[in-house]
Amino acid sequence: MSGTAPVLAAQGLVKRFFGNPVLNDVSIEIVPGRVHALLGENGAGKSTLVNLLSGVLAPDAGRLLVDRQPCARLTPALARRHGIAVVQQELSLAPHLSVVENVALGAVPTRHGLIDYGRLAVEVGRVLDRLGLDVALDQPVEELPLGKRQLVEIAKALYRQPRVLILDEPTSSLTAHEVQALFKVLAELRRQGTALVYISHRMNEVMHLCDWVTVLKDGTRTADRTMVGIDPPALVRLMVGREPGDLFPPFRSTARGELALEARGLTAPGIQGVDLVVRQGEVLGIGGLLGQGQEELLLALYGALDAQAERLATGGIDRPSRNPADAIGRGLAYVPADRKREAVLLPLSIRFNLTLPGLRRLARRGLRRFAQEAEVARELTTKLNVRGGGPERAVQLLSGGNQQKVALARWLPLSPNVLLLNDPTRGVDVDTKREIYLRLKGMAADGMAVILLSSDALELVHLCDRVLVFRDGRIAADLAHRQASEEAIVAASLGVARQEAA
Amino acid sequence: MSALLRHRVTLGWLVVVALWIAAGLLKPGFARIGHLRYLLELASITGIVAAGQTLVVIGGGIDLSVAAVITFSAIILPLLTFPFDPSGMAAVAMTLAITTAIGGLNGIGVVLLRVHPLILTLATATILQGALILIAGGSAVSTVNPAVTFLGNGDLFGLPMTIVTWLLIAAVTLFVLHGTVLGSWLFALGTNDRAARLAGVGAGQAILAVHAASGFCAGLAGLLLLGMNRQGYVGIGEPYLLGSIAAVVLGGTSILGGRGTYLGTIAGSILLVTITALITVVNASPGWRAILFGGLILGLLLISGRERSG
Numbered sequence: 160m161s162g163t164a165p166v167l168a169a170q171g172l173v174k175r176f177f178g179n180p181v182l183n184d185v186s187i188e189i190v191p192g193r194v195h196a197l198l199g200e201n202g203a204g205k206s207t208l209v210n211l212l213s214g215v216l217a218p219d220a221g222r223l224l225v226d227r228q229p230c231a232r233l234t235p236a237l238a239r240r241h242g243i244a245v246v247q248q249e250l251s252l253a254p255h256l257s258v259v260e261n262v263a264l265g266a267v268p269t270r271h272g273l274i275d276y277g278r279l280a281v282e283v284g285r286v287l288d289r290l291g292l293d294v295a296l297d298q299p300v301e302e303l304p305l306g307k308r309q310l311v312e313i314a315k316a317l318y319r320q321p322r323v324l325i326l327d328e329p330t331s332s333l334t335a336h337e338v339q340a341l342f343k344v345l346a347e348l349r350r351q352g353t354a355l356v357y358i359s360h361r362m363n364e365v366m367h368l369c370d371w372v373t374v375l376k377d378g379t380r381t382a383d384r385t386m387v388g389i390d391p392p393a394l395v396r397l398m399v400g401r402e403p404g405d406l407f408p409p410f411r412s413t414a415r416g417e418l419a420l421e422a423r424g425l426t427a428p429g430i431q432g433v434d435l436v437v438r439q440g441e442v443l444g445i446g447g448l449l450g451q452g453q454e455e456l457l458l459a460l461y462g463a464l465d466a467q468a469e470r471l472a473t474g475g476i477d478r479p480s481r482n483p484a485d486a487i488g489r490g491l492a493y494v495p496a497d498r499k500r501e502a503v504l505l506p507l508s509i510r511f512n513l514t515l516p517g518l519r520r521l522a523r524r525g526l527r528r529f530a531q532e533a534e535v536a537r538e539l540t541t542k543l544n545v546r547g548g549g550p551e552r553a554v555q556l557l558s559g560g561n562q563q564k565v566a567l568a569r570w571l572p573l574s575p576n577v578l579l580l581n582d583p584t585r586g587v588d589v590d591t592k593r594e595i596y597l598r599l600k601g602m603a604a605d606g607m608a609v610i611l612l613s614s615d616a617l618e619l620v621h622l623c624d625r626v627l628v629f630r631d632g633r634i635a636a637d638l639a640h641r642q643a644s645e646e647a648i649v650a651a652s653l654g655v656a657r658q659e660a661a
Numbered sequence: 662m663s664a665l666l667r668h669r670v671t672l673g674w675l676v677v678v679a680l681w682i683a684a685g686l687l688k689p690g691f692a693r694i695g696h697l698r699y700l701l702e703l704a705s706i707t708g709i710v711a712a713g714q715t716l717v718v719i720g721g722g723i724d725l726s727v728a729a730v731i732t733f734s735a736i737i738l739p740l741l742t743f744p745f746d747p748s749g750m751a752a753v754a755m756t757l758a759i760t761t762a763i764g765g766l767n768g769i770g771v772v773l774l775r776v777h778p779l780i781l782t783l784a785t786a787t788i789l790q791g792a793l794i795l796i797a798g799g800s801a802v803s804t805v806n807p808a809v810t811f812l813g814n815g816d817l818f819g820l821p822m823t824i825v826t827w828l829l830i831a832a833v834t835l836f837v838l839h840g841t842v843l844g845s846w847l848f849a850l851g852t853n854d855r856a857a858r859l860a861g862v863g864a865g866q867a868i869l870a871v872h873a874a875s876g877f878c879a880g881l882a883g884l885l886l887l888g889m890n891r892q893g894y895v896g897i898g899e900p901y902l903l904g905s906i907a908a909v910v911l912g913g914t915s916i917l918g919g920r921g922t923y924l925g926t927i928a929g930s931i932l933l934v935t936i937t938a939l940i941t942v943v944n945a946s947p948g949w950r951a952i953l954f955g956g957l958i959l960g961l962l963l964i965s966g967r968e969r970s971g
Binding site for chain 1: 841853920
């Protein structure tokens with residue numbers, strides 16, 4: 160295999176989002192007949208690299224070569240013409256269209272300008288057979304279970320007979336049987352000389368399938384080597400290990416004896432039989448790969464998802480919350496990750512946003528008390544150092560970091576017992592991060608229980624008394640502060656048994 | 662609220678004033694106190710229906726059942742005559758209770774069945790229309806109910822009762838919108854439903870309340886219409902569906918919710934009635950008049966009510 164010319168190559172790619180580098184000087188060579196693993200933590204830059212390779216994004220620096228020819232401006236259309244196909248993690252099927260229409264979408268065989276349905280059925284049928292996908296060709300995709308839809312997505316890529324096939328977590332919703340069938344196809348494609356890029360968090364799949372591996376960490380390449388002679392713990396070590404610097408305050412536990420919230424057998428869409436306990440003043444971290452049920456846990460506790468539980472005790476009541484308003488009444492508060500869509504009301508004023516959750520308590524018999532509202536808004540903007548104008552300015556005029564401060568500050572007047580934070584520093588600048596960390600530790604010191612979901616393992620390491628790592632909707636590991644190293648968290652998220660000796 | 666909104670509301674009022682001045686100069690008799698008073702009486706019907714509509718729309722919904730509820734109210738009241746109720750007050754109270762309950766059912770449907778208000782209120786309207794045909798059999802019903810006659814034709818300190826009623830409704834609506842928790846919840850829900858719910862807004866209560874309020878307002882408007890005409894018939898409420906929505910949007914309230922005020926709706930209601938009055942002088946067949954009316958509303962919306970993109 161060595162000596163084969165790369166069909167697709169990148170040299171020194173740099174990509175910045177709003178000035179923040181997400182990829183820095185990354186090179187990669189995609190070679191025919193090789194399965195190339197692309198590994199990295201959440202936010203390491205894998206998706207950005209895939210988007211650059213498939214022409215969805217344009218690099219800020221560096222160049223792409225297709226068949227050794229520099230490609231000045233790769234567009235998605237051009238990438239398709241070069242035979243580069245991507246199976247995205249988020250499915251891009253048209254739900255109302257049939258299987259056959261989805262598979263052939265945009266590449267339908269025609270005769271005299273009309274769709275050649277006969278040929279279409281034969282060709283698509285061939286691809287489906289290959290994947291072992293047994294569905295009716297004319298069935299609308301929305302009627303299929305998620306795993307089969309994922310296979311249709313893969314069939315769609317195969318139908319175009321790509322020279323480069325990039326698969327982003329293709330097995331996340333497949334059954335073991337379907338994975339087997341897929342692997343057989345991938346092995347066959349490799350034999351036929353297709354270049355494959357395989358992104359997965361499942362170490363056993365990577366070990367089993369891949370020949371070569373590139374590891375990204377914080378947008379830089381930390382490894383680019385053959386899979387021969389490497390083991391999963393070594394790969395995990397290549398994915399972790401950033402310098403925390405002085406971003407985090409020194410760790411000091413403020414946990415007390417009294418329970419703030421106890422859940423047993425909590426089950427909701429996306430989570431299965433979760434047991435957890437959080438004490439007053441404790442910061443409980445929730446980690447894991449994206450979409451393993453962490454957000455669902457917070458939403459279930461908050462009454463925003465239908466949940467059942469053997470026990471769910473907080474605020475002196477033992478039952479799941481009926482809706483957010485009910486949860487708030489029991490002393491819970493939730494700061495969503497997607498602040499523009501789920502937290503702040505963008506066109507409304509800072510004052511309105513800051514007073515909304517506590518409005519009913521500020522009011523007297525449903526009548527607003529403007530003087531008190533103004534007072535609260537003033538107090539909160541000063542306390543959390545919200546910069547960006549007076550209280551009557553619209554929140555959308557604030558910077559992301561200051562919007563996040565508003566999303567957090569609006570809960571303070573309610574003095575919640577349990578604060579649920581969903582990735583509170585996503586897309587926030589470093590200074591604001593530091594402020595949020597201090598504020599969060601301060602609230603815990605005042606006796607609030609903080610449940611901190613974070614996609615940044617370092618936050619879990621440096622801020623939390625305890626870290627629960629989620630995998631497949633269950634708790635995969637319960638790590639005390641001392642054990643919760645970045646390596647341990649990542650290893651637990653990937654299901655890798657850690658070597659005891661360091 | 663934002664400067665833009667103030668600007669839109671001001672714009673609505675400026676158009677009203679400009680139109681009245683122009684009409685007063687061009688058409689003799691338009692600026693007579695009696696005529697203006699008559700216009701305001703007519704506007705109060707639209708204005709009252711649009712009060713409930715404004716609340717629903719700001720909360721992110723819409724009520725398409727108002728016309729049917731108006732008709733229902735105007736037809737059901739004459740049937741409610743009791744020996745113990747010589748003043749007719751009990752019949753008025755009962756009618757308003759029924760229409761409020763119809764609105765409440767709309768609210769319950771939106772909240773519990775999670776049906777989009779557009780569909781649900783349209784279904785309610787169709788059901789009500791069917792019920793009316795069964796009840797009234799398609800013929801007009803006259804009333805002698807003294808309370809309703811007073812509401813439609815009476816005076817209080819020289820002001821027509823319709824206008825007095827409108828002033829009361831306007832005051833309450835403005836107060837609810839800008840002075841109560843419910844009002845703030847409506848702005849929050851209309852701006853971003855999910856974010857509002859996650860912030861603890863009592864979405865169910867708020868939606869139920871505004872639909873009930875809209876039912877009440879439409880019922881009240883039906884009574885005023887009945888009092889003015891002295892008879893109710895199927896179709897009496899028809900013009901007020903588009904009328905109430907147009908008044909809301911002409912007044913600068915976003916049809917998508919979250920932005921607006923009833924002050925604008927008041928201007929919108931007066932504007933609509935004024936245009937209708939001016940069109941009647943145009944010597945044209947009713948068909949052409951309707952086309953002209955629709956075209957004018959469209960034109961005004963282009964000036965004042967267009968949604969900003971993004």
